[in-house]
Structure formats: structure tokens, C-alpha cells
Amino acid sequence: MAPERDLFANFERMRREMDELFGDVFQRPGIAPRKRGGFSPAVDVYYADEPPRAVVTAELPGIDADRLALEIQGRELVLSGHRRANEAEGRIYQQVEIEHGPFRRVVQLGAEVRAEEAKAIYEDGLLRVELPLVEPEQRRRSVPIEVPRPGSRAGGTGAR
Numbered sequence: 001m002a003p004e005r006d007l008f009a010n011f012e013r014m015r016r017e018m019d020e021l022f023g024d025v026f027q028r029p030g031i032a033p034r035k036r037g038g039f040s041p042a043v044d045v046y047y048a049d050e051p052p053r054a055v056v057t058a059e060l061p062g063i064d065a066d067r068l069a070l071e072i073q074g075r076e077l078v079l080s081g082h083r084r085a086n087e088a089e090g091r092i093y094q095q096v097e098i099e100h101g102p103f104r105r106v107v108q109l110g111a112e113v114r115a116e117e118a119k120a121i122y123e124d125g126l127l128r129v130e131l132p133l134v135e136p137e138q139r140r141r142s143v144p145i146e147v148p149r150p151g152s153r154a155g156g157t158g159a160r
Helices: 011-027
Strands: 043-048 053-059 068-073 076-083 101-108 119-123 126-132
Touching: 043 101, 068 126, 076 126
Parallel strands: none
Antiparallel strands: 043 053, 053 126, 068 076, 076 101, 119 126
């Protein structure tokens, strides 16, 4: 009688070989559960009142602060950086799930911000960016009412 074989023992190796064979075919949405070649950090965005500001918090564990960049373009906050891969010398991995490589995440903001007053703090793998909101312009305006003098025509000079 033949010993029982684990039919799934070589499945992960076969999947990697198929990925190498077909390249990015499996990178289409809905086909592959994860993308490769970098990652996109998770973010929270909320608005606070005193003082009025947008607050963006991004999860960036394992990334050196000197490998992070922030840029504000209108109503977009652009986070970019690079997570270095761990040195693999002398290791034989069974599983690799922690993504590494370059990333770029564009966060849409729901209000105009004062980019020159933005502040960012990176602590314990969380990047917190506070962006003061632009105060809305006063939309109310008084309109003077003109009263024509007797003998003149309203809206014109009276001469043709």
C-alpha cells in the first residue's frame, strides 16, 4: 500500500513558478489577492475643529523616517517612501508576507489646506500629518443701493 501524500505540499512552489511564467497576468484585480512590487500603507483621515484641520495617520512600520517623503498638491497629500527588505543571507524562508520596496500613496483631502503650515510626526511606525484648513472666504457682501437723482435716468447718463 502506498503512503498517503499531501496533495498541497508543492502548491506554493507551483504558484510561484506560474507567477514567473505568466508575469503580471495574475496582477489584475480580482485574480490575485495581493499585489507585488511594493505596498500601499493604510491611512485614516479625519477633520478636527479646534483649530480646524485635517489629520492623516498612516501605518508605516519598519520604515526609516529618512526614507519617507510628504508632498501637498492642492487637495492631495502624497506619501512616498521605501521599506527595505530584510537581509536574507543564511535564511531559508517558508513564508514571506511583509511587503517591501517603494510605495506612493495619494490621499484625497475633502477641503483646502494651508500646505505651508502642515506638521508631521513619525512615532512607533505611525505617521501623523496635521494640515490646517483654509478658512472659507466670507461669502456675504453688502451691496450699495444707488438712488438716482431727480431728472436723471436710472441706469444711464440721460444723453443719447
